[in-house]
Amino acid sequence: MLGGAAGGFAGPADLDLPLDDARLREVGLTLGSGVVMVHDQHVDLVDQLRRIAAFFRDESCGQCVPCRVGTIRQEEAIERLAAGTGEADLSLLRDIAGAMRDASICGLGQTAANAIQSAVVRLGVLT
Amino acid sequence: MTAIDDTRPEIATVEAMIDGVTVRVAEGTTILDACGGRGCGIPTLCYGETITPRNACRVCMVEVEGSRTLVPSCSRPVTEGMVVTTRSERIDHSRRMVLEFLGSSVDLSLTDHVEEWNAEYGADPTRYGPEAARVDEPVRIDNDLYVRDYSKCILCYQCVDACGEQWQNSFVIDIAGRGFDARVSTEHDVALPDSGCVYCGNCIQVCPTGALMFTSEYDMRQAGTWDEARQTQVDTVCGYCGVGCNLRLHVQDDSIVKVTSPPDSGITSGNLCVKGRFGFQHAQNRPTAD
Incomplete structure (x- = not known):
């Protein structure tokens, strides 16, 4: 995982990717804070996503609607998906991510769905 | 020259x-x-x-x-x-x-x-889903003039700015708490009579969701008698002092049920003081039968 909670997950296919800002941006990742977090196959990624979602819900200041409500709706959808719901909640999660990214006031809300969406898209977590 | x-x-x-x-x-x-x-x-x-x-x-x-x-x-x-x-x-x-x-x-x-x-x-x-978190707050009724129902509040900040630097300069309310728990609140969440509220009602005037509501309107809604279709609006001038604020009286069944001020009024810009906003009962005291 690159760039901390607001960054994104790189998958096994990305192991040779140079840690370079421009190169990472090309493939939809970010260097962010510079953190590289390595997860092996024993890590419970669903639990990681729950923790990231809870983190952003907790960190939202509450000023704008997309982040204030989006972060809690994101967390709720992840909890449901972790319990085994399907496609409808995945598409809900995508919808929430789009609005938070496009309409939040600050960078926190705009990036609050990054890690979660990258885990869904690149690693197939929650699917 | x-x-x-x-x-x-x-x-x-x-x-x-x-x-x-x-x-x-x-x-x-x-x-x-x-x-x-x-x-x-x-x-x-x-x-x-x-x-x-x-x-x-x-x-x-x-x-x-x-x-x-x-x-x-x-x-x-x-x-x-x-x-x-x-x-x-x-x-x-x-x-x-x-x-x-x-x-x-x-x-x-x-x-x-x-x-x-x-x-x-x-x-x-x-x-x-039915489990989605909601803002679940009891209606705050702590004075005779207006009620606060934060389960209707979208945190638009208009009441905060009307009370604070944009109009009234009373600074009685602000946002307390963070994230989904953020709420409009008085200092330490004290009841309005214990706060610095001057009851100008300018916060009610700008509230877009009905979270802030005149007690007269709230009581009539609770009783099922509030009916905007039956109401007329009469613009007049406040008689309390020499400023000449524009009042808009909302009248239902020959009784004033609330007072606002035209937002485009050059004198008030929609703002009033407690007398203009709430001091209308004398205009409709009716003689009793005996």
């Missing part, structure tokens, strides 16, 4: 393209105002008639070429060469989600236009 220069200073203008149409507006004009302001088709919630908005609701978002994110049209000034789109799949998605986020967390039943916008943008606040 110097000739008198009677040419007026030129108003600086900027030219931009909005939805494919070239417009020229005065510098500083917001995108929303360049589009025609309230009612131009762009939905607004935290944008009031008399308050400079905090662009907190994010329902008026539009696309500006070159901007990574959408921008709030209520606050973003038009700049030279700006290319704006006010309707697209991306914009509609954000508006739909904001309407769903609010509709699934607070009671918007008294908020104007929400139903038509939900239909227009395909918003379905029920799709978050």
Whole structure:
């Protein structure tokens, strides 16, 4: 995982990717804070996503609607998906991510769905 | 002898393209105002008639070429060469989600236009399920003049700004708490009579959702007798002092049921003091039978 909670997950296919800002941006990742977090196959990624979602819900200041409500709706959808719901909640999660990214006031809300969406898209977590 | 220069200073203008149409507006004009302001088709919630908005609701978002994110049209000034789109799949998605986020967390039943916008943008606040977290607050009734129902509050900041630096300068309320737990609150959440509230009611005037409501209206709604179709509005001038504030009396069945002030009044800009806002009972004391 690159760039901390607001960054994104790189998958096994990305192991040779140079840690370079421009190169990472090309493939939809970010260097962010510079953190590289390595997860092996024993890590419970669903639990990681729950923790990231809870983190952003907790960190939202509450000023704008997309982040204030989006972060809690994101967390709720992840909890449901972790319990085994399907496609409808995945598409809900995508919808929430789009609005938070496009309409939040600050960078926190705009990036609050990054890690979660990258885990869904690149690693197939929650699917 | 110097000739008198009677040419007026030129108003600086900027030219931009909005939805494919070239417009020229005065510098500083917001995108929303360049589009025609309230009612131009762009939905607004935290944008009031008399308050400079905090662009907190994010329902008026539009696309500006070159901007990574959408921008709030209520606050973003038009700049030279700006290319704006006010309707697209991306914009509609954000508006739909904001309407769903609010509709699934607070009671918007008294908020104007929400139903038509939900239909227009395909918003379905029920799709978050019955377990979705809601702002669940008891109605605060702690004085005789107005009630506060924060389960209807969208945190538009208008009451905070009306009470604070934009109008009243009383600074009695502000946002307390963070994230989903953020609420409008008095200092230490004390009851209004224990706060510095001067009961000007200017917060009620700007509240777009009915979260702040005159007790007279609240009681009639509870009793099922509030009926705006039967109400008439009478504009008059307050007789208490020499300022001459404009009052708008809302009258139902020959009784004043609430007092507002026309937002476009050059004297009040919609604001009043406690006497003009609440001191109307003397006008309708009726002699008793004996």
